[in-house]
Amino acid sequence: MEFNAVELIELKRDGGGLPGEAIAWLIDSYTDGEVPDYQMAALLMAIFHHGLDEAELGAWTEAMLHSGEVMDLSGIGLPKVDKHSTGGVGDKVSIPLAPIVAACGVAVPMMSGRGLGHTGGTLDKLESIPGYTTGLEPERFRSILSEHGVVLAGQSEAMVPADREIYSLRDATATVPSIPLIASSIMSKKLAEDLDGLLLDVKQGSGAFMEDIEEARRLAKTMVGIGSTHGVEVVAFITAMDQPLGREVGNANEVRESIEVLRGEGPADLTELTLTFAEAMLQLGGVPGGLDRVMEAVESGAAVDKFRGLVAAHGGDPAVIEQPERLPRARHSHTIEASRAGYVHRCDARTIGIASTRMGAGRQRKEDGIDHGVGITLHAKIGDQVAQGEALATVAFNDPDLFESQHDRLASAWSIGEDKTDVPKLIVERVS
Amino acid sequence: MEFNAVELIELKRDGGGLPGEAIAWLIDSYTDGEVPDYQMAALLMAIFHHGLDEAELGAWTEAMLHSGEVMDLSGIGLPKVDKHSTGGVGDKVSIPLAPIVAACGVAVPMMSGRGLGHTGGTLDKLESIPGYTTGLEPERFRSILSEHGVVLAGQSEAMVPADREIYSLRDATATVPSIPLIASSIMSKKLAEDLDGLLLDVKQGSGAFMEDIEEARRLAKTMVGIGSTHGVEVVAFITAMDQPLGREVGNANEVRESIEVLRGEGPADLTELTLTFAEAMLQLGGVPGGLDRVMEAVESGAAVDKFRGLVAAHGGDPAVIEQPERLPRARHSHTIEASRAGYVHRCDARTIGIASTRMGAGRQRKEDGIDHGVGITLHAKIGDQVAQGEALATVAFNDPDLFESQHDRLASAWSIGEDKTDVPKLIVERVS
Numbered sequence: 001m002e003f004n005a006v007e008l009i010e011l012k013r014d015g016g017g018l019p020g021e022a023i024a025w026l027i028d029s030y031t032d033g034e035v036p037d038y039q040m041a042a043l044l045m046a047i048f049h050h051g052l053d054e055a056e057l058g059a060w061t062e063a064m065l066h067s068g069e070v071m072d073l074s075g076i077g078l079p080k081v082d083k084h085s086t087g088g089v090g091d092k093v094s095i096p097l098a099p100i101v102a103a104c105g106v107a108v109p110m111m112s113g114r115g116l117g118h119t120g121g122t123l124d125k126l127e128s129i130p131g132y133t134t135g136l137e138p139e140r141f142r143s144i145l146s147e148h149g150v151v152l153a154g155q156s157e158a159m160v161p162a163d164r165e166i167y168s169l170r171d172a173t174a175t176v177p178s179i180p181l182i183a184s185s186i187m188s189k190k191l192a193e194d195l196d197g198l199l200l201d202v203k204q205g206s207g208a209f210m211e212d213i214e215e216a217r218r219l220a221k222t223m224v225g226i227g228s229t230h231g232v233e234v235v236a237f238i239t240a241m242d243q244p245l246g247r248e249v250g251n252a253n254e255v256r257e258s259i260e261v262l263r264g265e266g267p268a269d270l271t272e273l274t275l276t277f278a279e280a281m282l283q284l285g286g287v288p289g290g291l292d293r294v295m296e297a298v299e300s301g302a303a304v305d306k307f308r309g310l311v312a313a314h315g316g317d318p319a320v321i322e323q324p325e326r327l328p329r330a331r332h333s334h335t336i337e338a339s340r341a342g343y344v345h346r347c348d349a350r351t352i353g354i355a356s357t358r359m360g361a362g363r364q365r366k367e368d369g370i371d372h373g374v375g376i377t378l379h380a381k382i383g384d385q386v387a388q389g390e391a392l393a394t395v396a397f398n399d400p401d402l403f404e405s406q407h408d409r410l411a412s413a414w415s416i417g418e419d420k421t422d423v424p425k426l427i428v429e430r431v432s
Numbered sequence: 433m434e435f436n437a438v439e440l441i442e443l444k445r446d447g448g449g450l451p452g453e454a455i456a457w458l459i460d461s462y463t464d465g466e467v468p469d470y471q472m473a474a475l476l477m478a479i480f481h482h483g484l485d486e487a488e489l490g491a492w493t494e495a496m497l498h499s500g501e502v503m504d505l506s507g508i509g510l511p512k513v514d515k516h517s518t519g520g521v522g523d524k525v526s527i528p529l530a531p532i533v534a535a536c537g538v539a540v541p542m543m544s545g546r547g548l549g550h551t552g553g554t555l556d557k558l559e560s561i562p563g564y565t566t567g568l569e570p571e572r573f574r575s576i577l578s579e580h581g582v583v584l585a586g587q588s589e590a591m592v593p594a595d596r597e598i599y600s601l602r603d604a605t606a607t608v609p610s611i612p613l614i615a616s617s618i619m620s621k622k623l624a625e626d627l628d629g630l631l632l633d634v635k636q637g638s639g640a641f642m643e644d645i646e647e648a649r650r651l652a653k654t655m656v657g658i659g660s661t662h663g664v665e666v667v668a669f670i671t672a673m674d675q676p677l678g679r680e681v682g683n684a685n686e687v688r689e690s691i692e693v694l695r696g697e698g699p700a701d702l703t704e705l706t707l708t709f710a711e712a713m714l715q716l717g718g719v720p721g722g723l724d725r726v727m728e729a730v731e732s733g734a735a736v737d738k739f740r741g742l743v744a745a746h747g748g749d750p751a752v753i754e755q756p757e758r759l760p761r762a763r764h765s766h767t768i769e770a771s772r773a774g775y776v777h778r779c780d781a782r783t784i785g786i787a788s789t790r791m792g793a794g795r796q797r798k799e800d801g802i803d804h805g806v807g808i809t810l811h812a813k814i815g816d817q818v819a820q821g822e823a824l825a826t827v828a829f830n831d832p833d834l835f836e837s838q839h840d841r842l843a844s845a846w847s848i849g850e851d852k853t854d855v856p857k858l859i860v861e862r863v864s
Contacts, residue, residue: 009606013480041470042605045477048445173474174441 005029005039012046020059027063031162037169044166044175052180057222058229060180064188067162071109071138073194076146078107079285083277084190085201086182086219087119088208089353090244090378093201093274094122094152095258096266099306100278102150103297106285109145109193111155115362115370118207118353120254123154124362128252128328128372132316144313150306152314159192179215183222187230197233197284199277200224204428205242207349213238213428220431235280238428239273243347243382246270250361250375250396252327259321262304269426276427328373330396334403336411338386346415347381347392355406355413359397371398376410383423386416437461437471444478452491459495463594469601476598476607484612489654490661492612496620499594503541503570505626508578510539511717515709516622517633518614518651519551520640521785522676522810525633525706526554526584527690528698531738532710534582535729538717541577541625543587547794547802550639550785552686555586556794560684560760560804564748576745582738584746591624611647615654619662629665629716631709632656636860637674639781645670645860652863667712670860671705675779675814678702682793682807682828684759691753694736701858708859760805762828766835768843770818778847779813779824787838787845791829803830808842815855818848 003025012018018026026043029035052060073080081101085091098108112122112134123134136144136153144151157164163185170176190198200223203209204216220236227234246267248257260266261274278294287293297303308318320326356362360371377394380386392414397403435457444450450458458475461467484492505512513533517523530540544554544566555566568576568585576583589596595617602608622630632655635641636648652668659666678699680689692698693706710726719725729735740750752758788794792803809826812818824846829835 006604006606009477013477013606036469036604038469038473038601039605041473042477042607045441045445045474045481046606049477049481169470172438172468173471174438174445174478175474 005035009039009043009046012043012050015050017053018056020055023056023059024063027060027067027162031067031165040166040169041173044170044173044181047181048175048178054225054229057180057184057226061184061188061191061226061230064160064162064166064184065191068160069138069156069158070192071159071194073109073142073145075142076107078105078149079196079287080107080109080194081197081199081281081285082108082110082190082193082195083199083201083281084186086186086203086209087116088203088241088245089119089349089356090246090249090254091120091203091241092125092246092248092254092258093270093277095125095255096261096303096307097274097277098150098152099262099310100274100294100297100303101281102148103302103306104278104282104289104293105149105287106281107145108150109141109195110150110152111189111193112152113154115357118350118357118362120249120251120362122152124370125251125254126152127370128255129311129316129320130326132311132314134314148306148309148313150310152310155189160189163188177209179219179222183219183226187223187226191230191232195232197281198227199281199284200234200236201277202236202238203241204238205240205349207244207353208241217431224431233284234432235284236431237277237280238431240424240426240428241349242424244349244352244378245273247378247381248375249352249356249378251370251372252329253375253377253396255320255327256324259304259307259324262298262307264298272426330371330373330375330398332397332400332403334395334397335391336393336395338380338388338390338392338414338416340416341386341388342416342418343421344380344382344384344386344414345417345421347378348413351409351413352376355410358406359402360399374398380414383421437467441471441475441478444475444482447482449485450488452487455488455491456495459492459499459594463499463597472598472601473605476602476605476613479613480607480610486657486661489612489616489658493616493620493623493658493662496592496594496598496616497623500592501570501588501590502624503591503626505541505574505577507574508539510537510581511628511719512539512541512626513629513631513713513717514540514542514622514625514627515631515633515713516618518618518635518641519548520635520673520677521551521781521788522678522681522686523552523635523673524557524678524680524686524690525702525709527557527687528693528735528739529706529709530582530584531694531742532706532726532729532735533713534580535734535738536710536714536721536725537581537719538713539577540582541573541627542582542584543621543625544584545586547789550782550789550794552681552683552794554584556802557683557686558584558746559802560687561743561748561752562758564743564746566746580738580741580745582742584742587621592621595620609641611651611654615651615658619655619658623662623664627664629713630659631713631716632666632668633709634668634670635673636670637672637781639676639785640673649863656863665716666864667716668863669709669712670863672856672858672860673781674856676781676784676810677705679810679813680807681784681788681810683802683804684761685807685809685828687752687759688756691736691739691756694730694739696730704858762803762805762807762830764829764832764835766827766829767823768825768827770812770820770822770824770846770848772848773818773820774848774850775853776812776814776816776818776846777849777853779810780845783841783845784808787842790838791834792831806830812846815853
C-alpha cells in the first residue's frame with residue numbers, strides 16, 4: 001500500500017492517529033531510503049508533541065522489529081528471559097545477573113549496548129576482560145546460548161536496522177526524550193530476540209535519563225503494554241538512580257565488583273537489586289524455587305562457574321575471575337577527601353558519571369575508544385558518616401590532565417550535612 | 433558565533449525563545465548547507481507547535497532577507513510601494529492596480545509569484561500576453577521601474593535564497609500553515625525590495641489559504657508588526673475569498689478582465705478592491721489626492737497607457753490591450769447551467785480554483801506548463817437571481833478529457849436556494 005508522507009506528517013502534526021498500515025509503510029520506506037531524513041525528522045518532532053496511542057505504538061514497534069532479521073531461538077529447550085536497563089551510573093547488574101539466572105535453568109540471550117552519555121554500557125565493561133568478544137554471528141550466539149544457557153553480546157547489525165537509523169536521527173534532531181519513541185526503540189530490539197519474558201529496570205533520578213517518577217512510570221507502563229500486545233510477559237521495576245549503584249564506577253572496576261556479587265560478596269544495594277531481578281526472571285521463565293534457588297546458585301558457586309564458562313565461550317580470559325588484578329587498572333590514583341565531618345546527604349550519580357566518562361571511561365564521540373582501567377571507587381554513599389579528611393572516593397586514572405579537569409566536578413558530587421540521613425529506598429516500585 | 437543546532441531545536445521544542453544571534457546562525461548555516469535539512473525540518477515542526485515571538489520573528493525575517501542580494505532602488509526618485517496578496521481565485525488585482533498607482537506618481541516595483549495549489553499567480557497570468565518576460569536582471573528591473581514607474585516581474589534567484597529553500601522544505605514536511613513562517617516568508621521577500629510602503633491583501637474564506645478570520649487577523653497583524661520592526665509602513669486588508677473575485681478565472685481570461693478594470697469597465701467587486709487598494713497605496717507613498725486622483729488616472733486613460741508602456745517594456749505585445757482577442761483562448765467551450773431557478777447562495781472559490789487548475793490553468797507539479805487559454809467565465813455569483821437552465825458559467829478548455837474530469841466538480845461549486853441573499857461584504861477589515 002502506498003501512502004503520502006506529507007499527509008501522514010500533517011495527520012500527526014494535528015494530533016491525529018496514524019493507521020497501522022501507514023506506520024508500517026513509513027518505517028519500511030524510511031529504512032529503504034524512500035522517505036528522506038527530513039520527513040522522518042518532522043514526523044518525530046510531531047510525535048514528540050502528540051505522542052503515539054497504544055495501537056500506533058504497537059504498529060510502530062512491530063514495523064521496527066521486522067525491519068531486519070529476527071532471532072530464531074526455537075532450538076533452545078529452556079524458557080528465554082532477558083533483562084534491560086534504561087541506563088545508570090555503576091549499573092553493572094546485567095553482568096552478575098545473567099549467569100545467576102542461567103545457573104537456575106532460565107536461558108538468558110542477552111543483547112546489550114554501549115555507554116551512552118554519562119552512563120556506562122555492558123559491552124564496554126565486558127570488553128575490559130582480555131579477549132572477550134561481544135560481536136557474534138547469529139550462529140555463534142545460538143551455540144553459546146545452547147551450551148551455556150547464557151550469552152552476553154551486542155545486537156547484530158542485521159537486526160532492527162530501522163531503530164539504529166531512527167535513533168541516530170533522534171539524536172541529531174532533539175527528539176530523544178519521547179516516551180513512545182524510547183519505549184518502541186527498546187522494545188523492538190528486545191522483541192527481536194525471540195524471548196518468553198523480559199525484565200525491565202527503569203532507572204529514575206539524577207543519574208538516569210528519567211529524572212521524574214511520573215515519566216519513569218509512564219515509560220514502564222508503556223513498555224509493559226507493548227510486551228503484552230506482542231505476547232511477551234514484561235515486568236518492570238522502577239529503581240533509584242540518584243547515587244551510583246554499588247561502590248564501583250568504570251569498566252574494569254565494575255567487572256571486579258560483578259565478580260564479588262557472583263561470589264556473594266558484593267555491596268548490599270547491588271546485591272539486593274541483582275537477587276530481586278533474578279527472582280523475577282525465574283518467575284517470568286516459569287522456573288520454581290524463587291529467591292532460595294537464586295541464593296543457592298550463588299552460594300554453591302554455580303553462578304560464578306556459569307560466568308567462567310561464559311567468559312571462556314566469548315574468548316575471554318577466565319583467569320580474571322580468580323585473579324581480578326589481571327583486569328586493567330589505571331596507573332595513577334588519587335583520593336577525594338571529605339571537606340568536613342558529618343553524614344553524606346548526596347552522592348550525585350550524574351556528576352560522577354560525567355567525570356568518569358570524561359576521564360576516559362566513556363566516549364565523547366561515537367568513534368572514541370574507551371580507557372577500561374579508568375574508574376572511581378566510592379567509599380562513602382548517602383547515609384554514611386564521615387570524618388573530616390576521610391576518603392570519599394579513590395580515582396584511578398591514566399591521564400593526569402583529564403583527571404585534573406574533572407577533580408572539582410567530582411569533589412562537588414558529595415554533600416555532607418550535620419543531620420543523620422536514611423539510606424534511600426532502592427526499588428521504588430514494580431510495574432506489570 | 434557558533435551554536436549547536438540540536439540545543440537550539442531542543443530550546444524551541446520546549447517552547448523557549450531562540451536568541452536573535454542563534455536565528456541568524458541557523459538561517460545562514462542552513463543556506464550554506466552546514467545545518468542539514470533534517471535538523472531544519474525538526475526545528476520547523478517545533479516552530480509550528482510553539483510559534484515565534486516578536487523578537488524571534490524579527491530576527492528570522494531579517495536573516496532570511498539578508499540570505500541573498502537585496503534590491504537597491506535608491507536611484508528612483510519616487511516613493512516605492514508594493515502590494516502582496518496571500519492568494520485567491522480570480523484575484524488579478526495586481527495587474528490593473530500597479531499601473532493605476534504608477535499613473536498617480538507612486539513607483540511600484542512589484543515582484544510577484546506563480547500559481548500555488550488552487551490559486552493563480554500574477555506571473556503566469558502576465559505570461560499569457562505574447563512576448564511578456566517576467567524574469568528580469570536587476571539592472572533591467574531598475575531601468576523599467578525608472579522609466580515607467582512600474583515593473584511587474586518575478587523575484588531574482590539571487591534574492592532571499594533562504595526563503596526558497598525553507599519553503600520547499602516546509603512543503604515536504606507539512607509545516608506550511610504556520611503564521612510566523614508564512615509571515616516571515618512573505619515579509620522577507622517584500623523587505624528585500626527596498627520599499628517605503630507595502631499593502632497586504634490577506635484573503636480569507638474557502639478559496640484562501642486562511643479559512644478562519646482569527647487566523648487571517650493574526651497573520652495580518654504579524655506582518656504589519658514585522659514591517660514596523662523593519663521601518664516599512666504596512667497596511668493590511670482582510671478581504672473575502674469565498675467566491676472568485678470578478679467574473680474571470682484563468683490566465684488570459686484574467687488579463688482581459690484586468691484591461692476592463694483599467695478602462696473603468698470592470699465588474700463591481702474587482703473594481704472596488706482595486707480602487708481601494710490604489711487609494712491606500714497613494715497614502716502609503718505620501719502622494720495626495722486620494723480616491724479622486726485614482727479615479728482620474730483611470731478615467732483619463734493614464735492608467736491604461738501606463739499598462740501599455742509596461743507591457744511593451746517587458747517585451748510583450750501591447751496590441752492585446754486594444755484587441756484582447758489576440759490573447760490565447762482555448763478551442764472548446766461549454767456552458768454550466770443552473771439546475772433550478774432561485775438565488776445563488778454559494779459560488780465556491782476553492783472548487784472553481786481546483787477545477788480551473790486541473791483543466792490546465794495551473795500546475796499539478798512545479799515543472800508542469802500552463803495552458804494560458806483555459807478559463808472559466810462566471811455569469812452568476814452570490815446574490816444573483818437565475819432561471820432554470822440559465823448559464824452559470826462558460827468554460828473554455830483545450831482537452832475534452834480534462835474538462836470531462838472536472839465537469840461535475842465545477843457544477844457542484846454553485847448552490848441555488850429560494851431565498852434572496854445579499855452580496856457578501858468584500859472588505860472585511862483593515863489592519864494597520
